[in-house]
Amino acid sequence: MSAAFRKAAKSGQRPHRERAQPAARRKLGLLEKKKDYRLRADDYRKKQSALRALQRAALDRNPDEFYFRMTRARLQDGVHIIKQPKDEVTPEQVKVMRTQDLKYVEMKRVAEAKKIERLKSELHLLDAEGKQSNKHVFFFDTKKEVQEFDIATHLNTVPELVDRVYNRPTIATLQKESLKGATDPAHLKKLAQQRKNQYDLLKQRIEREKTMFVIAQKIQTRKDLLDKTQKVKVKKETTNGPAIYKFKFQRKR
Numbered sequence: 001m002s003a004a005f006r007k008a009a010k011s012g013q014r015p016h017r018e019r020a021q022p023a024a025r026r027k028l029g030l031l032e033k034k035k036d037y038r039l040r041a042d043d044y045r046k047k048q049s050a051l052r053a054l055q056r057a058a059l060d061r062n063p064d065e066f067y068f069r070m071t072r073a074r075l076q077d078g079v080h081i082i083k084q085p086k087d088e089v090t091p092e093q094v095k096v097m098r099t100q101d102l103k104y105v106e107m108k109r110v111a112e113a114k115k116i117e118r119l120k121s122e123l124h125l126l127d128a129e130g131k132q133s134n135k136h137v138f139f140f141d142t143k144k145e146v147q148e149f150d151i152a153t154h155l156n157t158v159p160e161l162v163d164r165v166y167n168r169p170t171i172a173t174l175q176k177e178s179l180k181g182a183t184d185p186a187h188l189k190k191l192a193q194q195r196k197n198q199y200d201l202l203k204q205r206i207e208r209e210k211t212m213f214v215i216a217q218k219i220q221t222r223k224d225l226l227d228k229t230q231k232v233k234v235k236k237e238t239t240n241g242p243a244i245y246k247f248k249f250q251r252k253r
Helices: 003-011 023-028 035-058 068-072 091-099 102-123 142-147 151-155 172-176 186-222
Strands: 073-076 078-081 233-236 244-247
Touching: 068 073, 091 186, 102 186, 186 244
Parallel strands: none
Antiparallel strands: 073 078, 233 244
16 A cells, blocks of 8 residues: 555545546557646647737738749748759869868968969069050150150160060160170070960969969868858858858857
8 A cells, every 4th residue: 555545544535546547548648647738738729829820921911022032942842942052163173172181282272372482583573474564654845856756765775675674784784795695586585485484384373372272261161160150151152262151159268
C-alpha cells in the first residue's frame, strides 16, 4: 500500500484513484494530464488566430501590387521559392579555389609582386605602351615664330633624337663626347623588341597578381562564412571582387 493510501485511510477520506485507461484506447498511449491538455488547447487557439490574421491580410491585399522580389520568385509544387543569384566566378578562379589553400595563393601573389617590383626597377616605365605621355608646351608671341619653329633647333639636339623621352643629349654634348651604346639600326630594333617583350611580361605579371589577390579574398570570404554569426549580404560576388557581408557585432571577452 502506498503512502497516499495509508494517509487517506487514517484520515477517513476516500482515496483518489486515477481513471483507468480503457482497453480499446491503450494503443493510443496514456491519458494526458489536465495541464498538458490546456497547453495543447492554448497552442491550437494561437495557431487558429494566426491563420485568421493571414486570411484577413490575403483578402485585403491588392492583386495589382508589385514588389521587386517577384522577379526572383517562382511557384514550385505550390511553394514559393526565391531564386538565389549565382556568384560570378571565372573557371580559372574556381579551379584554383578548389585545389589550392589560402596560404599557397597568398605566397604566389607575394612572389608575383616581388617580380613586378624587380621588372619596374629595370624598365623604369619610360616608354611603356599605355603610359600617359608628357606634354611639352612652347609659347610664342607672334604667328611668324610659330610657323618658323623647329623643335630640334629649340631643344638644341639632332632631329633623330627629338622623339626620345629619355637620354636626349644636346649638340654640344655630342661634339664633346662619343656616343655610347648601340648605334646600328638593326641592333637598336632588336633592343626595342626586347624592351617591348619585357613590358608585355610586366603586364602579364600585374594581371596575374590581381587575379591571385581576388582569389585570396574569395577564399577568405568563404572561410568567414563558416562562422555561425548572423550576417547580411551587402554586395554580391563579381569576377573582380568577393561578396561583401555585414556581420552582427558580438562583444568578446
